Amino acid sequence: MNAPLIEKTCGFADSQTVAAKLAALSHPTRIEILRHLSASRSCCCREVVDHLDLAQSTVSQHLKILVDAGLVRYEPDRQRSRYEVDSDALEDVSASLAALVNSCCSGR
């Protein structure tokens, strides 16, 4: 998966790539999860569940989506899980969107 590389060199990723990352961010629960992950640096699944009032399986699913999108790092820690925001990836997405928006607004 070298998409971020392409992104770095040419200034914007292809529509497919950008859309996929934005899709991972396009759910209120997942945004809330990101906020919580960044606020408390510990971040096991249970913690997020307590914070969110959703079923544990549901939260686990959302976390998986974020991990699959490359926005959150995951590391099993004993019987716990450890989730952590991937700041670089997140900034990448933001930059991609900014590049897209910029290229769309350059004409004025």
Place this chain on the structure above:
Amino acid sequence: MNAPLIEKTCGFADSQTVAAKLAALSHPTRIEILRHLSASRSCCCREVVDHLDLAQSTVSQHLKILVDAGLVRYEPDRQRSRYEVDSDALEDVSASLAALVNSCCSGR
């Protein structure tokens, strides 16, 4: 709909609002449409259809989603339609995401 106002004043919109706008952007076809709209300033539906190789009804749907999200302005022009990128709204979304990302990455 005063969400953008809130966004302006407090630095970031609520998760729901951000997610909704990102959802509108989280489809490759819609990103492609945005690119096309910004490239050619004229933008009737038919034009987009010719550019995209999708059914007219499908394209119309995607355009509607973008309009409903407030990212594209719409104005009927005779029997044609006129779609135009709303640069301000687009920059708003980008800023919202940047704010979110920033608040998530401030800890390092």
Place this chain on the structure above:
DNA sequence: ATCGTCTATCGCCGATAGACGATGAACGCT
């Protein structure tokens, strides 16, 4: 008046998303 074009909308469909509960594996503790 009629025809052709451009749109938006409707109805339909297959696929996917998002929620849940149940389950079993892994692990710490007693």
Place this chain on the structure above:
DNA sequence: AGCGTTCATCGTCTATCGGCGATAGACGAT
């Protein structure tokens, strides 16, 4: 060994998405 906790995964259900064709309305041209 046995119990409680944490977690990922599976199966199920429902709602929504994304695609299409068909249709009707609006309009220009003939």
